[in-house]
Amino acid sequence: MARRLLFVVQEALFFTTHRLPVGLAMRDRGWEVHVAGPADPAVAARITAAGLYFHPIPLGRGGQNPLAELRLLAALFMLYLRLRPKLLHLVSIKPVIWGGLVARLLGLPAVVHAITGLGYLFIRAERQRGLLHRTLFRLYRFALRHRNALTIFQNPDDLAMFAQEHLVPADRWVMIRGCGVDMQVFAERSEPLIDAAHPPVVMFPARLLGDKGVREFVAAAENLRMEGAEARFVLVGRRDPDNPTDIGEAQLQQWVASGVVEHWGYAEDMPAMLARAHLIVMPSYREGLPRGLIEAAAIGRAIVTADVPGCREVVRHEVNGLLVPVRDGMATAAAIRRLLDDAALRHRMAAEGRAMAVREFSVEGFVAASLATYERLLQARGERL
CATH class of the missing domain: 3.40.50.2000 (Glycogen Phosphorylase B;)
Known part of the structure; x- marks a missing residue:
């Protein structure tokens, strides 16, 4: 059976801009790499051109319609059953919460949760401290407590908040600061000239x-x-x-x-x-x-x-x-x-x-840290990357 890594992302474009190097590194190690996210034909074409697989799912980032969320849960359930990924990498709020819930219910072997920021829902919930706030925390708590999972945090403030609320087990997190940048592509550039015709x-x-x-x-x-x-x-x-x-x-x-x-x-x-x-x-x-x-x-x-x-x-x-x-x-x-x-x-x-x-913040450091996270989860099952 093919060794499959499945990313579930909140927006397909952000996979290509933020996590494609990790997908390519896993592809080069012989893994079959799949990406699931909202339909985006142009981005999907770039993903498949890189030798990866794309699966559109009904993920509406801004909606809170219960029927839409149930459709997403059903789509994730069927996708997981079809692919049976050995590694699952969930990125951002809805993939982590709903994708993590389904992964736990199905008992998938290894899950990475990436907390990439808490978004407008958290900012709103933090102000209200009401039902939305409590519901978000309960969902996170269930999703993140998969038996073989690691949660990636990008900054210590988010980690401190999750730890304080007992959302993630104390020994089941890693800190990876950002998604890395290619320092050759983003090479140092001098400032443009400033003069009367060219203001800053x-x-x-x-x-x-x-x-x-x-x-x-x-x-x-x-x-x-x-x-x-x-x-x-x-x-x-x-x-x-x-x-x-x-x-x-x-x-x-x-x-x-x-x-x-x-x-x-x-x-x-x-x-x-x-x-x-x-x-x-x-x-x-x-x-x-x-x-x-x-x-x-x-x-x-x-x-x-x-x-x-x-x-x-x-x-x-x-x-x-x-x-x-x-x-x-x-x-x-x-x-x-x-x-x-x-x-x-x-x-x-x-x-x-x-x-x-x-x-x-080099992309090489980001890829190495991501692969080390995968390795840790696989080793817990007696396997190697």
Whole structure:
């Protein structure tokens, strides 16, 4: 029987951008690698072209319709029975909760749960501390207590919260900080020239979500423009209508029409896009460990971000960027102003960021840590990778 690894992901695109190197490494070791996620023909074609297999499943990331969740559970149940994976790697909230529940019920041999951030559901539940909060924790607790499972955390804050709530057994977790970046692809790039015809570019490189801090970025841009700042403020990313914090098309068009920000759309070539920026700003509310900030550090850009879990793992205050209070557009504006006005500081932070990215966030390190996690689970069953 083929040795099968099955990834279940919340979005197919994020598999290709974040975990494809792990899939390729397992393929090269003779494993049959499968990926299950919401239907996306273009991305599915890239996955199959790499010698992997793709399975569309009815996973709606933003919905909370009980019937839709039951359809997802049924699809996962049938997929697991058909493939009988020796290793199951679940990535993000719904795959971990529902995929982990089915894996435990079916007794699959080995499961990796990847906590990539807690998302809008947790942010909302944390404020309300009501039924949603309790339900999420109960579901996590059941899913994560598979008899042969490991849970990957990307930052110590998420781990501390899961440990405090007794959601994951004390000896069944590993810390892998981020998904790694190819330091050759994201090679260091010099800043573009700044002169009267080419003002500095302040870039927000993320999905256009409220929880990513896009409103604080726009508020900061408005404030700085009123102060007379000579800079271009640009949004680089797509909307995400499935996410309840998506800003909406009308809001986006209003911002662009006002002249406060520009929208450069979604970028396939992120190294080239980031190279056009002088400063990267993403004042997110909470992250697992944001790959976009690692990419920005890798090419050599100073960063402004919020002092929240995940973001402060990539940006060390006054070292490779500035941390600001969460949900604070005025503080974000002040940090941007400081780095626009002090090119020497900006360049020093950029160099520190590149060195830190190479040292701590290489794709080679991420792949090695992921394979070591698989090896640990297989060894528990007397097998090898």
